[in-house]
Amino acid sequence: MSTSPKVCVLRAPGTNCDIETAHAFDLCGAESTRIHLLKLLENPAQLNDYQILCLPGGFSYGDDVGAGIIFASHLQGQLGEVIGNFLAADKLVLGICNGFQVLLKSGILPGGAASWPPKADQPRDATLTWNDNGKYTSLWVNLGVLAKENVFLKDIDQIELPIAHAEGRIAVSDPSVIENWQANQQIAMCYRETGEAETVLQEEILPYPVNPNGSAYNIAALGDPSGRVLGLMPHPERYLFATQHPQWTRLGLEGEGEGIKLFRNAVNYFA
Numbered sequence: 001m002s003t004s005p006k007v008c009v010l011r012a013p014g015t016n017c018d019i020e021t022a023h024a025f026d027l028c029g030a031e032s033t034r035i036h037l038l039k040l041l042e043n044p045a046q047l048n049d050y051q052i053l054c055l056p057g058g059f060s061y062g063d064d065v066g067a068g069i070i071f072a073s074h075l076q077g078q079l080g081e082v083i084g085n086f087l088a089a090d091k092l093v094l095g096i097c098n099g100f101q102v103l104l105k106s107g108i109l110p111g112g113a114a115s116w117p118p119k120a121d122q123p124r125d126a127t128l129t130w131n132d133n134g135k136y137t138s139l140w141v142n143l144g145v146l147a148k149e150n151v152f153l154k155d156i157d158q159i160e161l162p163i164a165h166a167e168g169r170i171a172v173s174d175p176s177v178i179e180n181w182q183a184n185q186q187i188a189m190c191y192r193e194t195g196e197a198e199t200v201l202q203e204e205i206l207p208y209p210v211n212p213n214g215s216a217y218n219i220a221a222l223g224d225p226s227g228r229v230l231g232l233m234p235h236p237e238r239y240l241f242a243t244q245h246p247q248w249t250r251l252g253l254e255g256e257g258e259g260i261k262l263f264r265n266a267v268n269y270f271a
């Protein structure tokens with residue numbers, strides 16, 4: 001296997017984080033290509049050339065009919081077969097913010113390869129919906145990692161990252177959904193206070209701004225059972241350099257930002 005994995009950063013009309021996301025992977029030694037969804041639809045087999053598929057943040061299709069839904073319907077409809085092959089192979093999938101919305105609404109998450117393609121009559125047991133405050137919300141949050149086996153989160157216990165979204169609240173149909181995710185190590189990251197030693201999953205929804213959107217169980221990120229797929233609402237590509245942190249001078253931060261760790265973990269998986 002090449003030590004320089006090829007990354008497909010898949011953009012759609014309205015995506016706006018693809019350049020910095022591709023840059024993040026490239027800084028870690030990957031070889032990224034930004035591909036437009038409409039180009040991939042012309043020749044779906046080109047996805048087979050890549051080891052990492054990344055769905056970046058933004059406002060695909062203007063968030064019409066719900067964030068990520070139209071992009072998701074293309075993955076399900078026209079790209080179902082190549083996506084299925086990708087998930088079944090020893091490859092990685094990352095969805096950031098709008099990309100996480102696409103992963104969840106397409107059915108790539110939470111099940112990954114095991115539940116792809118989703119059956120048309122299968123009821124959805126989770127979604128990302130409007131923030132509790134009803135507003136687009138942009139701030140820095142502290143996150144604790146629960147899914148230590150997820151490839152992207154290796155050796156990360158907690159991390160500070162920015163969020164910027166309107167539809168970032170995880171909602172589930174039934175508490176048993178959470179139990180299943182927990183059993184399969186799929187609850188990847190939770191919003192939490194800074195300074196606590198250990199991250200624990202808690203039902204009590206932490207107050208704004210600790211939990212910025214009212215997400216169930218304070219969930220900020222989900223993985224699939226294999227640990228090779230991750231969807232997260234925060235933006236790791238916006239914290240590649242210490243100077244991107246709002247308090248970098250006060251805290252005396254230097255060098256890399258913490259967000260780059262997720263991209264490096266992904267690249268190192270193929271080393």
Ligand SMILES: NC(=O)CC[C@H](N)C(=O)O
Pocket residue numbers: 056057058059060063067096097098099136164165166167168
């Ligand atoms: N930053 C983003 O990717 C935003 C996601 C989506 N457009 C929302 O507002 O919820």
